[in-house]
Amino acid sequence: MNDRPVSVYRRPVPDDLPLAGPDGDPAPVRARLADAEPRTLLMVLTHLTRDVSHLDRFAAVCDPANAESGAEREADEIRDLLADVLTTSAPRETGPLPSELFRRMASAYVHEPVDEEFVPLLLDQCGFAKLDGAPAAADRGPGGDGFHVVVVGAGLSGICAGVKLGEAGYSYRIYDRNKDVGGTWLTNVYPGVGVDTPSHFYSYSFEVNPDWPEFYSKGAYVLDYLRQCADGYGVREHIVFETEVVSCAYDDASRRWAVTSRGPDGTEEVEWADAVITAIGVFQGAVRPDIPGLDDFAGTVAHTAEWDPSLDLSGKRVAIVGTGASAMQVGPAIVDDVAGLAVFQRTPSWVMPRRKDDLTVPEGARWAMRHVPYYGEWFRFLTYWFASDGNFVRVVVDPDWHMPDVSVSKESEAMRQWLLAYAREELADRPDLLEKAIPDYPPFGKRILRDSNWYRMLKRDHVDLITDPIARVTADAVVTADGRETAADVLILATGYQVLPMLGQIDVTGRGGTPLADVWGHDNPRAHLGTTVPGFPNLFVLAGPNSAPNHGAGVNILAESQIHYVVGCLDLLREREARALEPRQDVHDAYNEQVDKALEGRVWSHPSVRSYYRNSTGRVVVSCPWRLVDYWTMLRSPDPAEYTLD
Incomplete structure (x- = not known):
């Protein structure tokens, strides 16, 4: 207990x-x-x-x-x-x-x-179930009987896994390569970093935080929240910091996992675990663009994912490469400090209207x-x-829709017109910017971004939006394909994160020594319910293939849903007095056929969309094709008939 x-x-x-x-x-x-x-x-x-x-x-x-x-x-x-x-x-x-x-x-x-189908999810995810005295997991009595779990990663998902494993009575240890908990909220410290999911939802349902200072809080507050949760639930004492898991190898004889970790001094150690939960998230490191001459730049090159807080941009000529989520936060945050700001855009993003200027939560x-x-x-x-399944209708493709190039349904077009109206209002006096800022793909094809004064930033006299492709970088400038040179002292790479190969930083081998990398290939991961993989007993992948709710909500509901399912799988092992659980291959294959079929009818598969949601063949490998309520319901408990237990 x-x-x-x-x-x-x-x-x-x-x-x-x-x-x-x-x-x-x-x-x-x-x-x-x-x-x-x-x-x-x-x-x-x-x-x-x-x-x-x-x-x-x-x-x-x-x-x-x-x-x-x-x-x-x-x-x-x-x-x-x-x-x-x-x-x-x-x-x-x-x-x-x-x-x-x-x-x-x-x-x-x-x-x-x-509808009635939403009620169980809402009671759970809005915190009512625990508040009103529903039995907690800890009330089931001690679990595990020596069953030991290794969790890889101490971010939002890893902390949640620790809380729920502890409640259920399982022994566990968490490994994290960083010096503290927090994951992306620890490592991402660029100016303006924060949530674009409402703060009051971007948190655990079992820890409703009354103290968010803003409706969309900055990263430091999210990190503080996660630290308090890790400390309050005793998760921190189970974590080994500055230690990276380099391999997980399943041993057929003992039906256990040999987890090899490398500490800060380079020493490797092996810990045996009955189950492994990977909680490293979708984003696995910075993507550095392949731009000729980038290494020859004489000024400072800073990637948003590897930001040095001591970097002083005051009075500097700054160039930002990229116009995605991090660019849309860092640009407005630094625009008042820099002498000049050049934004190099390959593809514009749809921008969600800013509801009001002051996002402070009233006292x-x-x-x-x-x-x-x-x-x-x-x-x-x-x-x-208003940030979840209400958006789902806007990502579903109507095969009879008469404007398939720019939208996918009546609801999608209504969303597009709403976003267009906002852009036109914000850029009414700058038709030159409006032409550059409007995407040519349907809304939700890529991540819709919340406006942090992006349009207003673009209109500033010392800001230049450049859409010609970058040809090369010189010692002190960025040169575009038309020969134009833009002088810069600092180059900010807002070019995103490595997504594929999924789990690529860990050498995972399953039954018979089969490498997961061979099963998934470089960029084609698949799993049953986005969580379990045939041939890899008691391996659970959080934020796994085709599990991301890209139409709305946040990773918090995904983490809680999947961890609930994982604990259910561990309990099933205990109930059946088994040691190993893995999905049947036919069940896995049938589920993924359903995923692929459903994704054909979702906006992420639109021919105009190129995003990190898709692999090199164009298959959508990140997005979940179902509503949140559907996926949450699927993960309420494992179906023993879908698994092989021994």
Whole structure:
């Protein structure tokens, strides 16, 4: 049994009420609620009172038509009523919401139907299940009986794996090549780095953080959150830092894995494990572009994935190569400091509108998350809903669509027009930039990026957007194919990360000494449910082939879903008194046939799209073709009939 804290961030519950003492003055609490989100306050009011009449009475606050100016009277009345509920000793309903009531509230909240199939996912991923007293994994009793697991990587997924393995009673050790936890949030420190998934969802469902300072927080805050989770759950004491796993070899006789690691002094050691979980993520190191003369550049060359925080850009002429996610964050972050900024673009990106200039979480909302029961969970649901499966319809190809070159369906075209309207509004006075900034592929074909003042940056007098191909780099300039030279003191490579070969940094061999590299080839990885591979017993790949939710949400839900499945597989081994589990080849093949067939009807396979989602033959190897609710449901528990156990 895990004796670690139930929670790192304490979550308010009805037993904490009344906030101002029995029959206290509601005025101070009412004042605190002034900056909180009205829709969310309505859900809290309904949740605490179970009075569903509130949903009809105050429906106007949930109507998007009133987002800017309407429903203020209703919002004020909700605050008054809730302040009374929070500050009096009147009886309050506690315990889980009935499923139908939750669905009715959820549908009112987002002003659209929430189908029954989403309810289990929402209760789990928005944190209600644990908060309302559902049995935790640790309540199942000790597991493992000496069964030992090695986890590779101590980022978001690896920490989550440690938490859940510990809860389930399994012995585990985590190896990470870095000096601390955090993975990409530890190593990526370039200016402006942060999440483009809403902060209140980009976190663990079992650790709803009330203290995010911004709705899209910077990387340092994400790293701090992960550190606190690793420390609070005792995961850190299971981690070996500055140590890289170089090989994992399955031993047929003992049905165990020999895991070879290399420490900071170069010494290699072998640890035997019953199972191996790889949690190294999709991105496995910086991609350095093959540009003639790049090594001859006399100034500073900095890749966003390998940033030196001491680099001073003040007054420098800076050239950025690339216009993807990291470029769109670093450019606006440095534009005020540099003397000149040249952006070299190969392919433009679709840019999601910036909803408002100030993305700071109001203090009243943060207070509500710390003190008002259910506020944080309901707000998490709100951020999740509009950044997840609602987008799925926009990636599904309509074979009869009449504009297949630029969009894939009516919904896709509506999305394109929305993004176009935003670009046109932002660049209304710069038609030259507008022409360069609009992609020629459908929305979601590549990752849609959140605007961090990108368009506004491009309009600055000392910024130049260059779309001619780079021909070469000289000692002090970047030369394009048309012969134009752009002088530079610093060259920033925002050129992305190595994705394939997947798990390429580890020499993995399975049954009979078969290398995983031979099974997958250089760039054609496949797995059952994106997680397990025939011939490689008790090997579990997190963020594996065709598991990424590229239509929305974040890696957090992927990690939790897959780890839940992995622990289920380990429990299945224990229940069957077996030592090894691997997917049947026919089951694996049939699943991947379904994946390929489904992907033919998704925007990522559009002929105009070239992205890291695809391999050298054009097959999409990263994206999951299903909705999040579908994939989450698939991973609820392993089907013994799909596996060989011995």
